[in-house]
Amino acid sequence: MLALLVNPVAGIGGPAGLAGSDGAAVQQRANERGASSRATERALAALAEVAAAHPGARVLTVVGTMGADVARAAGLEPVVIARHGEPSDAADTTAAARALADGGASLLLFVGGDGTARDVAAGLGAGGRTAVLGVPAGVKMYSPVFAVSPRAAGGVAAAWLTDGGLPVREQEVLDIDEEALRHARVEPRLFGTLPVPFRPGRTQARKAATPADEQAAVRAAARGAASALRPGVRYLLGPGGTMTELARLLGVPKTPLGVDVVLDGRRVLAGASEHELLDEIARGPAAAVITVIGGQGFLLGRGNQQLSARVLRALGADALIVVAPEQKLIDLGGRPLLVDTGDPEVDAGLAGFIRVITGTSTTSIYPVDAPEHEGEGHAP
Numbered sequence: 499m500l501a502l503l504v505n506p507v508a509g510i511g512g513p514a515g516l517a518g519s520d521g522a523a524v525q526q527r528a529n530e531r532g533a534s535s536r537a538t539e540r541a542l543a544a545l546a547e548v549a550a551a552h553p554g555a556r557v558l559t560v561v562g563t564m565g566a567d568v569a570r571a572a573g574l575e576p577v578v579i580a581r582h583g584e585p586s587d588a589a590d591t592t593a594a595a596r597a598l599a600d601g602g603a604s605l606l607l608f609v610g611g612d613g614t615a616r617d618v619a620a621g622l623g624a625g626g627r628t629a630v631l632g633v634p635a636g637v638k639m640y641s642p643v644f645a646v647s648p649r650a651a652g653g654v655a656a657a658w659l660t661d662g663g664l665p666v667r668e669q670e671v672l673d674i675d676e677e678a679l680r681h682a683r684v685e686p687r688l689f690g691t692l693p694v695p696f697r698p699g700r701t702q703a704r705k706a707a708t709p710a711d712e713q714a715a716v717r718a719a720a721r722g723a724a725s726a727l728r729p730g731v732r733y734l735l736g737p738g739g740t741m742t743e744l745a746r747l748l749g750v751p752k753t754p755l756g757v758d759v760v761l762d763g764r765r766v767l768a769g770a771s772e773h774e775l776l777d778e779i780a781r782g783p784a785a786a787v788i789t790v791i792g793g794q795g796f797l798l799g800r801g802n803q804q805l806s807a808r809v810l811r812a813l814g815a816d817a818l819i820v821v822a823p824e825q826k827l828i829d830l831g832g833r834p835l836l837v838d839t840g841d842p843e844v845d846a847g848l849a850g851f852i853r854v855i856t857g858t859s860t861t862s863i864y865p866v867d868a869p870e871h872e873g874e875g876h877a878p
Contacts, residue, residue: 500548500655501603501628502559502565502576502727503594503618505610506586508635521811536840538568538860540635541609541649545572547652558603560594588617596664597623599628605658607651611636612673615643619671619690629666630700631655631691634838639800640672642702643694647838647869650700658695666693686710696735699833700869702794715823715857720744723787723821732761732778734770734809735818736788736802740821744787757804759784772806777811781858786813790822790854797829797866798848799838812847818848824856827864834867 504674549572556575559565564586566576571752580597591610595618598606606628608618622628632644633651633716658664663811668691678747694701721744727748728734735741737755745752750760756769759778767778776786786805788797798805808820820835837848845868854862 499557499602499604500532500555500659501598501601502541502545502604503560503591503598503606503608504537504563504565504568505591505614505617506537506563507612508569508614532565536633537609537849538563538659539570540570540633540840543648544607544609544645544652544655544662545569545574547649548656548659549573551610551656555659558598558601560598563610564590564594575861577753578781588613596623599626599663604663605629605631605838607631607633607655609633612641615641615671615692616673616689619692620694622865625870626693627655629658629663629695630767631695634702634799637803639702640674643692644702646702646836650697650843650869654697654700655696657697658670662752664695664697667696668692702836704794713827714821715825716740716743716859719821719855720747720861721858723819724748726819726855729762730781730783731761732766732784734758734775734778734784734786734805734813735760736793736805739817740787740789740823741787744821746762746815755801770804772804772809773807775794776812781795784813785817785819786810787819787821790820790826791825791830791850792836794836795833796836796838797852799836799840807839807844810839810844815847818852819855820852821855824862827854827856827862834837834865837866837868845869 523541554575556577557569557581559569559576559807560580560582561578561829564582566578579601580594599707608614618630630643631651631654633648634644638743645654655747670691671689672687673687716739720740724745724747724844735745737757742752748760748763752758752767755767758765759770767774791800837845839845849861849868851864854864
C-alpha cells in the first residue's frame with residue numbers, strides 16, 4: 499500500500515536565502531523574509547499522477563498538513579494512522595515514518611529535503627522492507643533518494659501500484675549541518691541507507707564533489723565567465739565553487755551558498771532572498787549566472803531556490819549564463835541538465851539546448867530537460 503508523509507515546512511528557507519529550513523528559528527526568519535514552503539504544491543503534483551492512474555486509491559498517511567489534507571485534495575482516500583504535534587517537528591516525522599511502515603506501507607512517499615530523509619531513515623531503521631522515495635521539496639537534496647521532480651515521483655508511485663512493486667536499490671541518506679553550511683563548510687555525512695525504487699531517468703544521482711585536480715578547470719571556466727560580463731548589468735551569482743571562483747576573479751566577496759548581486763565590480767547585495775532579487779531586477783538590466791551540480795546535473799531547483807520561477811520570468815529570455823568545467827558535463831554520461839523550478843511553463847521554456855561556458859575561450863552546447871514535461875506520470 500502507498501503511504502504519504504509531508505514535511506509542511508520543507509524548503510521554506512530556500513527562497514529566503516537561508517541555505518536550509520531546519521529549526522523553528524530559521525523557519526521564523528524565512529517567514530519574516532516573505533518566503534513560503536512549496537511542500538504542499540509539490541506533494542499535489544506528485545499525487546496527481548497517482549490519482550490519474552489509480553483514481554480514489556487509498557493512501558496511508560498522517561493527519562492534517564503532514565499528509566491527509568494533501569491526499570484528500572488530490573482525490574485520493576487518506577487512511578490516517580499517525581498523528582503529530584502542532585507545529586510538527588523532526589520527531590513527528592520520525593514517529594510517523596515508523597507508524598506508516600508498521601501499518602503496512604510498501605512504498606512511502608515523503609515530501610521534503612535531506613533533513614526529512616534523515617528523519618524518515620531514523621524512523622524506519624536498518625533492514626526495513628518499506629521502500630522510500632522522496633518528492634523533492636527541500637533546500638538541501640544531496641541524497642540519491644529523491645525523484646528528479648514531483649511528477650516523476652508520482653509516476654514511479656503509480657507504476658509501483660500498477661505492477662505491485664518495482665526493483666529497488668539501497669541508496670545513501672546524506673545530510674549537512676546547516677550552520678556549517680552557512681559558513682561554507684560543505685561536509686555531507688552518511689546517516690544510513692534506504693531502499694529506493696529504481697527507474698532510469700526518474701531518480702536523481704548523488705551530488706558529486708569537485709576533485710582537487712579539477713580546480714584548474716574550475717578557474718578556467720570562471721575566467722571565461724568573467725570575460726563575458728558586461729558593464730551596467732546586475733549579475734545574480736548563484737551558489738557553488740565555480741561561482742565562488744568567479745567572485746574572486748571579480749574582486750568581490752561571495753556568500754558561499756547564497757545568491758549575491760554584483761554590479762560593475764561591486765557586490766550590491768549578499769545572500770539575497772527571492773523578493774530582494776526581484777527588487778534588484780526592477781532597477782535595471784540583470785542576468786543570472788549559475789553552475790551545474792556535479793553528478794546530479796541540476797541547474798535550477800536544488801540549493802538555488804531564490805532563483806525562482808518569478809525571478810526567471812522577471813529576468814526575461816536569454817538572461818541565464820551557465821558556467822561549468824567540461825568534465826562536469828562529461829561525467830553526466832549523456833544525461834541532460836535538469837531544471838525544476840516548480841513552474842511547468844518556465845521549465846518548458848528552459849528545455850532544449852543551452853550554451854555552457856567551460857573554459858577561458860571554450861563553450862559547449864548541452865541539452866536541458868524539464869522532468870515535469872516528460873510525461874512520466876503513468877506506468878508504461
